[in-house]
Amino acid sequence: MSLSTKNMDAELAAKLFELMCLIRRFEEESARLYMLGKIKGFLHLYIGEEAVAAGAIPPLREDDYIVTHYRDHGHALARGLKPNAIMAELMGKETGCSGGKGGSMHLFDTEKGFMGGYAIVGGQLPIATGLALAIKQRGQDQVVACFFGDGAVNEGEFHEALNLAALWKLPVLFFLENNLYGMGTHVERSRAGGKDIFDAASAYKIPAKQINGMDLSEVRETTIDALNRVRSGDGPVFLEAICYRFRGHSMADPSAYRKSTEVDEWRDKDPLESFKQTASQQGLLSAEDVLRISDSVEKTVKEAILFGEESARPPAESLYEHVYAE
């Protein structure tokens, strides 16, 4: 399948392709480590959805904020959180980006404006709205990018947040990752309004658009436009990226609710493969680039695992730290 590479030069194509590869390999290795018992708890992989984070997050400004859900490794990597610190967090180590206290679903790096992974479905939407309110109260021009899934749109918090953000013209980019399922429930079985969710934004007069979440360039271009619009102070914009997770909801999910033929159909649209093909055809990515990127990603992921394994568990005293601020 051929996609576009609008406005991309070779350098950018290589950079974004590398980011998608990094997310893919990071997630594959996380799954392996989970099976070895080195990562505990719930682990939600981003495999299949790489083009969304890699398309939407790099266009953000350094001082913008990101708020996301528990399927957050891809967003964190795209935002430039250190793979070492993310992996250490998954392994519950003190060098983790949340000090080993958050885990996979609760990654944080406020220095990078990464204001957290949120594991209560829909809970992050009002919070993103509030960050945007702070921006507005101070008269600044940052943007909050808020990621959430198709499952979240049936929570009251989704509707409350959209209404508040639109009512107060707050700088939020509401970014829906519609991967068609909330755990095992297909969006057609959870939403009376049907699978095209971006319509919901019109109830709040928020400009909205549906895009192909398997297409890196489309995600990137649309996000850039949306960010410009949000930054202009006219209020929120809503984007819906149609995408698909190739793995189960979490590592605990045997995916009994969907046919393997359906998964195969989506795997044919693999965002990494299709971008590689298109970029190669257009002379933006050479075979050597692909090899070099693959080597570099292997090295980064290996190093992250080593870093995680060699890091210490949080000390016992840390149990009581940061319950309250001074």
Next chain:
Amino acid sequence: MTEITLRDAVSKGLREALDRDDSVFLMGEDIGAYAGAYVVTKGFFDEYGPERIRDTPISESGVVGAAIGAAMGGMRPIVEIMTVNFMLLAMDQIVNHAAKLRYMSNGQITIPMVIRTVTGGGASLGATHSQMFEGWFASVPGLKVVLPSDPYDALGLLRSCISDNNPVIFSEHALLYNITGDVPDEEYTIPLGKASVKREGADVTIIAYSRMVHVALEAAGALSTKGVSVEVVDLRTLRPLDVDTIIESVKKTGRAVVVEETWKTGGFAGEIVSTIQERSFDYLDGPVLRVGGIDVPTPYSEDLEAAVMPTPERIIDAIDNGFGL
């Protein structure tokens, strides 16, 4: 000293904060043009404008979440939730997010936010509008829970709540807004986590908070005519809890009654009773008693509602039956 109502004490604290710190702003349902369901923010809207006195839609979860986000973004929001009953709609934001974000982020996130709310029964509002959930919130690490019983405490505590860098719930009892008391003209604060001995005594300690402090004081007054000397401890904050003041008093008197307006079952009083027996068992001359709300949804009709509430008479009876005093 100036004599003011509890309502005015809260207003004064809010005004001061708005005047001194640009990052402070208020938001809530009908706090602006309407001036607040309990008229605490009268005049604020005209004085400070719609951005700093932000009227919100009826979206408790959205609004508390927005306050959390604003606090994370460097503001110091003060949210008014019209009554504590409606805070149940914001439970996710308060318990899952506000209370946890600092810990889960390993100290990267700070949430200097005050949620002001109106609490308590006794106003014939029926079961959905007469509750007190502060004990629930007090069981959550990461939150602070404050309930003033008089104007002096209200102002001193509110100042501390607003300058605190944590999510704080500040509950004003609906029936206490019009009580008056002396408030110093010079600035003072009351630290969170410090109980106050509202009456000294030698024979029994009554531990209470919010409106029940006044009920306890009434009981203490009546008991003194019977020759029973009662000490009344006002907790003022449920979290952090001033265990030392409670224990010190109980060690002195050897007898304790915990009075709480909400349901006895699962109430915060149970927490106090456990703490007392853990920390001062050998000093006790009898069981630690509880006088709580009757375990029914609060009824509307006046006599029925009155029967639900702890009263001075019920406290006096409990002390008589439990201690023979």
